[in-house]
Amino acid sequence: MRATKRKFIAVASATLVAVSGTISLNSASAAITPSFCPRFTGTLTVLSTVILEKPDGLVEQEIADKFMKACPKTKIKFIGVPANDLVTKLTAMAIGGNVPDMYASDAVNTVKMQALGIPLELRTALGQDYIDGFAKENVGEMTIGGKIYSAPWFSIPTAILYRTDLFAKAGVKPPKTFEEFITVCKALTKDTDGDGKIDQYGWAMVGTDNGSGQGRFNTIARNMGAVDVGKDSSGKWVTQIDSPGWKAALKLYKDAVDVGCVPPGQFQTGYPEASVQIGKGQAAMMITGPHTIGVALTANPAAKGKLAGAPIPSVSGVPATTSLNQSGYAIARKSTHRAAAIAYLKFLLNKENQLRINDVTYRIPSRLDAQADPQVNSEMSLGFVKAGEGKVFSNPQIPWYNSIATLSSPAYQAAIKGDKTIDQIAKEQAEKARKVIADNG
């Protein structure tokens, strides 16, 4: 009996110790789990374009790792997709009914996905106070009919990225007109080591037949006074693809190649190749956003402090125009992990993480608190910040915009090849654009 009693006391004491231990452990873990962590236990799937880029992807992974360390119950799994293939991949996923919990979304993609009923409305999900913390122009591009379908993460306003050292050596300044652009481009093209071969070119032209080339060309065309599609005074969709401005943009591409100030193989020079050419000093300027600074420095760290931005020239009577080219994240309406997605989104967009991605990649944060930080206006990215503060062109919010945007790349390739006249090319592409408008507009 006594033995049984002793045994009972021993078991009871052990149980008490174990229970109290568990309680103290639980309370300890509750104390160290930050309040922003979701209750969700499982994996959040995120479709990202940034994750594939270097150094940008390393920062995104670093932020996700920080989140997972703070909230160990939630795992984040990235699906990488090249930015130029985002719409294709996402459309295929939407058709297959397997859209991830969160997906990268730019302004064009936001419209497309909203038309398919894919994204969650974020004004309600994030709260108006939180929405007020975004820069207005950023959130505006993600808003359709007063509803917000993507949370902007950063913008990369298009401007001229140039090598200050090479410009100084050549004794030229960033061009203010398109005539100057060609003159400067020629002045920067030279044989620097005297072996009889050109080894430095003026313009790292992105001449590939993809979104990277199309976006850059369309920005130049806008600064020449032509939009690919827009509404006229009566509210009808019209194209200016056969206007003098668009033709002038085609001529600029052709002239630059003809005078030999573009590195050979421009049709195979995509965004990554052109960024490396700038980093390594094989080319002195490029039409691009501030994110190229990070890529160029990865290719050649010695270029640090030798890069700067300047606005793209514009023709007389047309204000210098840029595009924000922003990207953010949307949450799938059908995601069963909404709360976790919202928690991660807010973590990604906190000031510390916004400044972290800006520090490494020079992408301009979308949140007002981060934008106000002096770090954002660093010497190398200041030109891009200024460009973004000027006239910003936002693509029209039409799900079929991609069908128009893609008309530019075969056009500039044909203009460079020279098999057809610029007038012929512009006429043919304008006819296609008008057909797209007639079919959809």
Next chain:
Amino acid sequence: MTSRREEILSSMSLFQHAKFSSGGNMKSAFKKRESRSGYFFTLPTLLIVFSLIIYPLGYAIFISTQKTNLISEWEFVGARYYTELLTDAEFLNSLKISLTFAFFVVVGNFVVGLLLAVILNQNLKFATSFKIILMLPWLLPEVVVALIWKWLFNPTYGLINYILNTIGLIDSDVSWFDSSTSALSGVIFVAIWKGYPIVMIMMLAGMKNIPAERYEAAAIDGATRIKQFRHITLPGLRPIFLVTCILETAWWFKHFTVIWLMTSGGPAGATKVVSIDIYQQAFGNFNFGKAAAESVIILSILLSASYFYSRAIRDDNE
């Protein structure tokens, strides 16, 4: 002997007939049971054929009559896309490029494959090692092949320009894919490099099946090696040649990967084969109906081609 066997079989048949004719119901019950089990045994194959071939084909034809985003928009447009396509200069040009590409690749594969098969059939030393080395391009994934050649042809850091520069054949970097002709020739060259091994192996297998006695008899009759090749090897390879031709034509006519990765259909559409056009219609313009209509047209072309090939094979066998 044969007549005795026939007699036995005939008497058995008479016996069976007598047995069952005494009960007509029994016979029909047996036949029904037999036909049911026949259906039962063919059902798995029918299901597989239906779900993997008939349904997707039928669905593609259905989509080709719709203006659709495959999710929320479905509007019947009938044969509109077909009529549009058959008068669309750009689509017809893509078809022309596909035909040119497929023609040169198939011919190139046959020339290179046959030549190498003849060499390998000579009982050379290390023939097995050569076979393995020559098969390597076929074993490499198309993506890898396209990227390797893209880098080799790159004007600024490609090995081809570097070598030509070093040996003094060129004095400035050549942009290999900047003109229509060179871009198309480039992708044809890479496709031949990737595709000749399968033709080589098929031809080699065919050559091994030609009886050696024919060559011996021809040699005794004084036929030269070239005459032997023309009058024994080539006719002996004809059935394999035709089958390989069907497979190769269908494969390269709808080819996508190598061209897309090397030129994306450029410059300015010079290498835009019809499969790239289909992809861009579907995932660039999100016009899935038109893309499906293009696919159905390609299917019809390839079906017609394979019909003529198979007739040629049948005539050959007869």
